[in-house]
Structure formats: C-alpha cells, structure tokens
Amino acid sequence: MDTAPPRESGELTYRDAVAADVSALVPLIESAYRGDTSRTGWTxxxxxxxxxxxxxxxxxxxxxxxxxxxxxxxxxxxPIACCQLEHRGEAAYFGMFAVRPDLQGGGLGRRVIAEAERSARESWGAREMHMTVISVREELIAWYERRGYRRTGQLSPFPYGDERFGIPQRDDLVFELLVKDLEG
Incomplete structure (x- = not known):
C-alpha cells in the first residue's frame, strides 16, 4: 500500500485511511449516495x-x-469526506468520492478534489486523473467539467445484476470516463 503522511489544510486534515476507519467510512459513503439521508445533499x-x-x-x-x-x-x-486514489501508470483513478450531505454545496468537495489531484501528481507523478461517472448524472458531470474534467465519450457497462453496486431503477445506466490533465 502506498501511504502519504497526514497533511493539514486550514481546518481540514487529509490522511490515508487504515482498516480501523472502515466502520466510519462505510456510513459516510452510503450517506452521500443512497437513501433519504443522501437527499440532503445534491450528489x-x-x-x-x-x-x-x-x-x-x-x-x-x-x-x-x-x-x-x-x-x-x-x-x-x-471523517467528513473521502475519496479513492489508485495509481494507474501515468494516470491516477479518482473514485468513491463522498462528502457528508449536510456539508455539500459549500466548497468542501472542490477542496478535496484539488488535494487529491495534488497528491496524485506529487506522490505518483500522475499526468492525468481519470474517473467514471454514471452518464445520466448530468449535474454531477457538469460540476466535474467546471473543475477541468472532460467527457471522453468512452462508455463502460453498468454491472446490472451485481447488487454490490446497487439496484438500478432504470435500464439506461452506463459509466462514462472523465479525464483531467494534471500537468501545467
């Protein structure tokens, strides 16, 4: 496992999760995406x-x-937010991004993604950040585009039938790859 030392930024602390964090991170991630609690936020x-x-x-x-x-x-x-970073050669993958719903819309997500990009660039020499977003999530994709990500049109299927990813409520879900250049 690659690790980075904790880093302070204003009132926020950024650090790598350890196994003991799992019990706090699962409900944070769930609250940002699913159920009535997630409706408090916009994601x-x-x-x-x-x-x-x-x-x-x-x-x-x-x-x-x-x-x-x-x-x-x-x-x-x-814990008020988290995100996955995965080293993939000259790129890093960004995923499992969650911000506590009652804190969404105030700039925290923008700060977290900027720190993730900085970390991937400095720790791994990543030249690009990649992520996949469900293509029907237009408002979320627009938010990422305002952060410098571009739609690639490269689609991958949603894993229908695998409840580890949720139970789809529509039949047109696919993932689209978004990419951001981290150089310059």
Missing amino acids: TEADILHGRRTDPEGVLAVITAPGSRLMVVERDGE
Missing part, C-alpha cells in the same frame, strides 16, 4: 439506484490494495 443517486453503494469489504479492499489509497478528510478528528 445523491437515490433516484437511480437503490440498495447499498459499498460495504466494509469493498472499503477495506480499497484501503489495502497495492497502488491504492483511500484519502480521509477530517475536521476535528471526524
């Missing part, structure tokens, strides 16, 4: 996917996989 998938977004095994796999990190963002020792 909910509750209308297109039911069921869970992740589970303890999935979060632990991200924490322990070689070339992978789960960055935890804390305020006063409490």
Whole structure:
C-alpha cells in the first residue's frame, strides 16, 4: 500500500485511511449516495439506484490494495469526506468520492478534489486523473467539467445484476470516463 503522511489544510486534515476507519467510512459513503439521508445533499443517486453503494469489504479492499489509497478528510478528528486514489501508470483513478450531505454545496468537495489531484501528481507523478461517472448524472458531470474534467465519450457497462453496486431503477445506466490533465 502506498501511504502519504497526514497533511493539514486550514481546518481540514487529509490522511490515508487504515482498516480501523472502515466502520466510519462505510456510513459516510452510503450517506452521500443512497437513501433519504443522501437527499440532503445534491450528489445523491437515490433516484437511480437503490440498495447499498459499498460495504466494509469493498472499503477495506480499497484501503489495502497495492497502488491504492483511500484519502480521509477530517475536521476535528471526524471523517467528513473521502475519496479513492489508485495509481494507474501515468494516470491516477479518482473514485468513491463522498462528502457528508449536510456539508455539500459549500466548497468542501472542490477542496478535496484539488488535494487529491495534488497528491496524485506529487506522490505518483500522475499526468492525468481519470474517473467514471454514471452518464445520466448530468449535474454531477457538469460540476466535474467546471473543475477541468472532460467527457471522453468512452462508455463502460453498468454491472446490472451485481447488487454490490446497487439496484438500478432504470435500464439506461452506463459509466462514462472523465479525464483531467494534471500537468501545467
């Protein structure tokens, strides 16, 4: 596992998750994506996917996989956001991004993604950041585009029938690759 030392930024602390964080991170991730709690924020998938977004095994796999990190963002020792970073050659993959719903819309997500990009560039020499977003999430894709990400038109199928990813409420879900140049 690649690790980075904790880094302070204003009132926020950024650090790599450890196995002991799983019990706090699973409900944070779930709250940002699924169920009624997620509707407090604007990033909910509750209308297109039911069921869970992740589970303890999935979060632990991200924490322990070689070339992978789960960055935890804390305020006063409490996890309020997280994101996955995975080293993929000259690129880094950004995923499992969650901001506590009652803190969405105030610039925290913007700060977290900027820190993730900085970290991937400095730790791994990443030249690009890649992510996949469900293509019908137009408002979320627009948010990423305002952060410098571009749609590639490269689509991959949604894993229908695999409830580890949720229970789809529509039949047109696909992932689209978004890319951002981290150089310059």
